[in-house]
Amino acid sequence: MLDVRLARIRRFRMRTERIPEFTTQRLSVYLRCLEALEEMGVERTSSQTMAEQFNLNSAQIRKDLAYFGQFGVRGVGYIVKDLKRQLSCILGLEAGHKVCVVGAGNLGMALTDYRGFPKNGFTVVAAFDSSPGKIGGCSRSGVPVYDLKDLSVIVRKEGISMGIIAVPSEAAQDVCERLLDAGVRAILNFAPMRLVGRPGAEIKSIDLSISLEGLSYFLSRQFSDASRPQQQPNPDLPSSPDTRR
Amino acid sequence: MLDVRLARIRRFRMRTERIPEFTTQRLSVYLRCLEALEEMGVERTSSQTMAEQFNLNSAQIRKDLAYFGQFGVRGVGYIVKDLKRQLSCILGLEAGHKVCVVGAGNLGMALTDYRGFPKNGFTVVAAFDSSPGKIGGCSRSGVPVYDLKDLSVIVRKEGISMGIIAVPSEAAQDVCERLLDAGVRAILNFAPMRLVGRPGAEIKSIDLSISLEGLSYFLSRQFSDASRPQQQPNPDLPSSPDTRR
DNA sequence: GTCTGTGAACTGATTCACAGCG
DNA sequence: CGCTGTGAATCAGTTCACAGAC
Numbered sequence: 307m308l309d310v311r312l313a314r315i316r317r318f319r320m321r322t323e324r325i326p327e328f329t330t331q332r333l334s335v336y337l338r339c340l341e342a343l344e345e346m347g348v349e350r351t352s353s354q355t356m357a358e359q360f361n362l363n364s365a366q367i368r369k370d371l372a373y374f375g376q377f378g379v380r381g382v383g384y385i386v387k388d389l390k391r392q393l394s395c396i397l398g399l400e401a402g403h404k405v406c407v408v409g410a411g412n413l414g415m416a417l418t419d420y421r422g423f424p425k426n427g428f429t430v431v432a433a434f435d436s437s438p439g440k441i442g443g444c445s446r447s448g449v450p451v452y453d454l455k456d457l458s459v460i461v462r463k464e465g466i467s468m469g470i471i472a473v474p475s476e477a478a479q480d481v482c483e484r485l486l487d488a489g490v491r492a493i494l495n496f497a498p499m500r501l502v503g504r505p506g507a508e509i510k511s512i513d514l515s516i517s518l519e520g521l522s523y524f525l526s527r528q529f530s531d532a533s534r535p536q537q538q539p540n541p542d543l544p545s546s547p548d549t550r551r
Numbered sequence: 552m553l554d555v556r557l558a559r560i561r562r563f564r565m566r567t568e569r570i571p572e573f574t575t576q577r578l579s580v581y582l583r584c585l586e587a588l589e590e591m592g593v594e595r596t597s598s599q600t601m602a603e604q605f606n607l608n609s610a611q612i613r614k615d616l617a618y619f620g621q622f623g624v625r626g627v628g629y630i631v632k633d634l635k636r637q638l639s640c641i642l643g644l645e646a647g648h649k650v651c652v653v654g655a656g657n658l659g660m661a662l663t664d665y666r667g668f669p670k671n672g673f674t675v676v677a678a679f680d681s682s683p684g685k686i687g688g689c690s691r692s693g694v695p696v697y698d699l700k701d702l703s704v705i706v707r708k709e710g711i712s713m714g715i716i717a718v719p720s721e722a723a724q725d726v727c728e729r730l731l732d733a734g735v736r737a738i739l740n741f742a743p744m745r746l747v748g749r750p751g752a753e754i755k756s757i758d759l760s761i762s763l764e765g766l767s768y769f770l771s772r773q774f775s776d777a778s779r780p781q782q783q784p785n786p787d788l789p790s791s792p793d794t795r796r
Numbered sequence: 797g798t799c800t801g802t803g804a805a806c807t808g809a810t811t812c813a814c815a816g817c818g
Numbered sequence: 819c820g821c822t823g824t825g826a827a828t829c830a831g832t833t834c835a836c837a838g839a840c
Contacts, residue, residue: 330765331761334760334764334765335761338761363812366809369811369824376822380816380823381818381821382818382821384822396771397767398767398770398771398772403763405763411661412665412691413661416657416658417759419657420658423759423760426764491773492766492770494759494762500580500605514668514757517755517757518648520576521755522648523575523643524736524753525643525712525713525736526642526643571831573831608832610801610835614801614802614831617800617801625798626840628799628800
């Protein structure tokens with residue numbers, strides 16, 4: 307009786323529990339998987355099938371999805387098209403997001419023209435820089451480069467909701483604050499430093515050198531045990547010769 | 552008596568325990584912190600001081616370091632210069648790494664010329680592409696672009712130990728295998744797809760769209776409670792109008 | 797006294813295993 | 819049957835709290 311109503315509601319209702327960061331990260335991954343499946347003409351899938359594609363446990367996928375509602379059909383699995391739309395909606399991608407890139411250097415311009423963004427509902431509508439040589443120009447794909455001073459005006463005019471920071475470390479915190487002042491609540495930071503944000507705003511950092519260092523660590527562990535390394539690794543923390551700087 | 556010898560040895564010996572991935576990631580962060588401290592002329596620091604700089608617990612820093620040895624002095628703290636060198640060594644950065652970038656598009660070229668790498672001991676010595684228009688040219692900073700066909704030869708000749716993949720998704724798995732075949736055991740992948748590797752090789756992926764989606768998720772949660780959003784978010788997984796097919 | 801190094805307690809995420817629905 | 823959704827069990831990572839070195 308009442309149960310029917312209740313179930314119907316729960317189907318789309320998010321739980322109030324706190325949702326782990328890892329879960330939300332995986333949601334994007336599931337979405338990619340579903341997109342691939344849809345392209346291949348697959349209409350239905352199951353947590354097992356999806357789990358095999360990446361290196362995941364099927365229970366984890368079910369649990370991740372269960373945080374947000376009941377999207378599957380017992381005994382059947384998930385309808386690719388439906389689940390895809392649900393995930394898209396959960397991630398807030400339905401409407402699309404306008405993005406700006408601050409820093410019109412090599413990396414900034416590459417990100418401005420990055421082809422992967424439009425596919426996933428992100429449109430870079432503006433780049434900013436403070437160098438007179440760059441202001442007034444535009445990226446290869448035609449995105450205009452504005453004066454950083456006008457950030458706040460353009461952000462409001464264009465309805466920009468996300469910012470990407472691609473300026474040198476020294477300038478990053480200042481740019482971060484300008485973005486926050488302009489009302490941008492979500493920032494992706496490529497400057498190799500920790501930015502201090504504000505409550506109600508999210509800052510994600512991608513530090514390219516740290517990523518490489520993780521790989522470097524792997525290499526030095528890898529070869530320190532037995533197998534013959536290509537080059538001298540470091541067999542085990544030697545008191546290294548003092549070749550500083 | 553024997554204890555003295557024992558302590559001396561343990562001081563530099565890594566434990567055999569499995570070291571959490573998160574620990575190694577943080578090692579890089581500590582290293583950055585130490586570099587900053589050294590630049591400021593600070594000679595000694597403590598886990599508390601460092602913990603304040605980022606948002607970490609001091610015990611975590613001590614525990615992370617303890618996986619690799621005993622680098623501190625009780626009652627005193629850590630000697631910046633020494634700890635920095637130790638971390639550098641643990642991460643395998645002492646000797647430096649030669650890196651190649653595959654894919655000479657916007658992103659590939661931006662990564663090839665990225666200024667942050669040299670500072671941290673990584674040198675991009677070669678870029679590769681398969682497009683005749685790009686082969687034979689070089690990046691703005693003068694790194695040559697070779698034919699992808701010659702990958703293996705150049706890798707061996709230059710002693711390249713790491714590869715960065717910046718090609719479109721379709722080509723990424725192929726490039727990945729070529730790198731592995733050439734003996735590159737550490738790969739940083741920017742193509743938005745999961746690459747299958749091989750035992751003994753490490754592949755780290757950075758998916759720019761997934762990062763933005765995480766921010767998008769934050770924005771849509773953020774505004775779904777109360778505070779007035781700038782734009783229509785999605786208040787709570789609505790039974791989206793069934794515009795199917 | 798200070799601050800490290802570390803076992804013990806805790807917190808949170810993953811996996812198991814199974815009840816329940818189609 | 820098969821496959822989801824989920825409590826219970828497990829596992830991993832973090833924090834606490836204190837003994838021990840200086």
